[in-house]
Amino acid sequence: xxxxxQMEGPVTLSEEAFLTINCTYTATGxxxxxxxxxxxxxxxxxxxxATKADDKGSNKGFEATYRKETTSFxxxxxxxxxxxxxxxxxxxxxxxxxxxxxxxxxxxAVHP
Amino acid sequence: DAGVIQSPxxxxxxxxxxxxxxxxxxxxxxxxxxxxxxxxxxxxxxxYFNNNVPIDDSGMPEDRFSAKMPNASFSTLKIxxxxxxxxxxxxxxxxxxxxDGYTFGSGTRLTVV
Numbered sequence: 001x002x003x004x005x006q007m008e009g010p011v012t013l014s015e016e017a018f019l020t021i022n023c024t025y026t027a028t029g030x031x032x033x034x035x036x037x038x039x040x041x042x043x044x045x046x047x048x049x050a051t052k053a054d055d056k057g058s059n060k061g062f063e064a065t066y067r068k069e070t071t072s073f074x075x076x077x078x079x080x081x082x083x084x085x086x087x088x089x090x091x092x093x094x095x096x097x098x099x100x101x102x103x104x105x106x107x108x109a110v111h112p
Numbered sequence: 113d114a115g116v117i118q119s120p121x122x123x124x125x126x127x128x129x130x131x132x133x134x135x136x137x138x139x140x141x142x143x144x145x146x147x148x149x150x151x152x153x154x155x156x157x158x159x160y161f162n163n164n165v166p167i168d169d170s171g172m173p174e175d176r177f178s179a180k181m182p183n184a185s186f187s188t189l190k191i192x193x194x195x196x197x198x199x200x201x202x203x204x205x206x207x208x209x210x211x212d213g214y215t216f217g218s219g220t221r222l223t224v225v
Contacts, residue, residue: 002206032211033219035214036213042218043203043216043217043218043219044203044205044214044216045216046213046214046215049211049213051211075157083213089155091213093213094151096189098143098162098207098209098214099146099157099160099168100153100157100205100213104154105154105155
């Protein structure tokens with residue numbers, strides 16, 4: 001079946017450090033891939049997406065590239081800020097009915 | 113658009129009471145999803161609807177949980193009777209299509225004492 005695996009947290013970084021959160025997936029067909037972010041006390045927000053191989057999604061300085069050959073969609077940011085502290089979820093949709101499959105989430109803590 | 117609207121934002125109830133959570137999806141979206149989030153179990157899909165029809169309710173934990181979608185603009189999740197282990201944040205989300213992802217509501221924080 002379809003599944004998403006992402007690196008365990010928490011990830012703790014200093015401000016302006018480089019961020020990578022790894023995400024790999026298993027899916028039939030050609031899934032659409034997403035990163036969601038959840039700030040403390042809030043719901044999940046779509047951060048970025050990619051719908052076909054080699055697409056790069058980007059938003060707010062975050063990027064992720066859809067790599068079909070390695071079934072990966074790693075999240076990166078060149079310089080994190082304290083305000084980026086949140087939980088990040090990798091997810092995919094494959095097949096009918098738009099069912100979104102989430103990874104377990106990775107908590108990021110950025111310190112000044 | 114106001115986004116996905118959930119009510120109430122917070123609910124505190126006594127064990128054994130009936131609880132009803134409400135969701136208004138984004139107009140035009142044809143899929144609706146109910147999730148539960150806890151520290152122990154993370155994000156769990158409870159049930160989802162497509163064009164107001166329940167497609168998969170395999171995530172509903174027990175018969176105490178039920179969900180309805182009487183029309184395209186409204187859904188409810190009911191717990192009867194409620195138990196302390198039902199305490200969680202319940203999210204509703206809606207979607208238009210595979211390439212769009214979901215839009216989540218702000219959630220309902222349920223506390224059963």
